[in-house]
Amino acid sequence: MLTIDRATYDAIVAHARRDHPDEACGIVAGPEGSDRPERLVEMVNAAGSPTFYEFDSTELLELYKEMWDRDEEPVVIYHSHTATEAFPSRTDIGLASEPGAHYVLVSTRDGGNNDGPVEFRSYRIVDGEVTEEEVTVVDELSN
Amino acid sequence: MAIEVRIPTILRTYTDGAKAVTAEGGSLSALIDDLDGNHPGIKDRLIENGDLRRFVNVYVNDEDVRFIGGLGAELSDGDQVVVLPAVAGGSGPH
Numbered sequence: 001m002l003t004i005d006r007a008t009y010d011a012i013v014a015h016a017r018r019d020h021p022d023e024a025c026g027i028v029a030g031p032e033g034s035d036r037p038e039r040l041v042e043m044v045n046a047a048g049s050p051t052f053y054e055f056d057s058t059e060l061l062e063l064y065k066e067m068w069d070r071d072e073e074p075v076v077i078y079h080s081h082t083a084t085e086a087f088p089s090r091t092d093i094g095l096a097s098e099p100g101a102h103y104v105l106v107s108t109r110d111g112g113n114n115d116g117p118v119e120f121r122s123y124r125i126v127d128g129e130v131t132e133e134e135v136t137v138v139d140e141l142s143n
Numbered sequence: 144m145a146i147e148v149r150i151p152t153i154l155r156t157y158t159d160g161a162k163a164v165t166a167e168g169g170s171l172s173a174l175i176d177d178l179d180g181n182h183p184g185i186k187d188r189l190i191e192n193g194d195l196r197r198f199v200n201v202y203v204n205d206e207d208v209r210f211i212g213g214l215g216a217e218l219s220d221g222d223q224v225v226v227l228p229a230v231a232g233g234s235g236p237h
Binding site: 023025027043047049050051052053054055057058060061064073074077079081082083084088089090091092095096097098099100 | 151152153198200202205207209225227228229230231232233234235236
């Protein structure tokens with residue numbers, strides 16, 4: 001199960017809507033081993049594409065070095081699908097490389113840039129195996 | 144000549160869980176061969192058809208090796224090598 005606070009959830013959805021029709025992407029970092037998504041980092045989609053996303057390689061290194069310095073790991077890795085459902089594609093599955101992360105997919109196909117219905121779903125992707133999990137949105141993460 | 148290589152989570156099955164290992168080599172290519180000698184199988188995860196895999200990033204002293212000669216990038220004692228899988232995906236085929 002993914003437990004995420006309302007403000008982070010809303011910020012991910014807002015990012016997806018803002019970048020629509022291109023795919024938006026980013027992570028939520030948290031202390032290593034904590035499973036707490038605490039620190040949202042919006043990333044630039046270097047592919048700038050409605051059907052593909054990729055973190056810029058230099059920004060990727062900066063991001064990971066920052067996490068290592070803070071003893072953090074990527075708790076959530078998110079991206080949007082802008083014309084299809086919020087389910088991992090074959091590309092998503094093939095390229096998933098953080099077996100410990102929650103892979104969040106947001107679909108903006110119904111609302112586009114505007115307020116409106118969005119799908120927000122979370123998965124584990126390990127060795128090509130996709131398992132959907134429940135998402136619980138809380139006011140604040142408990143201590 | 145010892146070079147520290149930072150190993151990403153997904154490849155730590157090859158290093159008994161170690162986050163970083165040391166290896167030797169005057170070029171990235173030689174370093175990866177040396178790495179594979181101690182951690183068999185890891186080379187296949189980094190290289191495909193004689194080139195770095197498209198979705199694996201390797202950095203030498205914070206420089207993406209694609210900009211400094213790829214597998215031919217020269218290494219010297221004390222260099223720091225980081226391996227990071229790309230964070231990528233998307234709705235379309237790729």
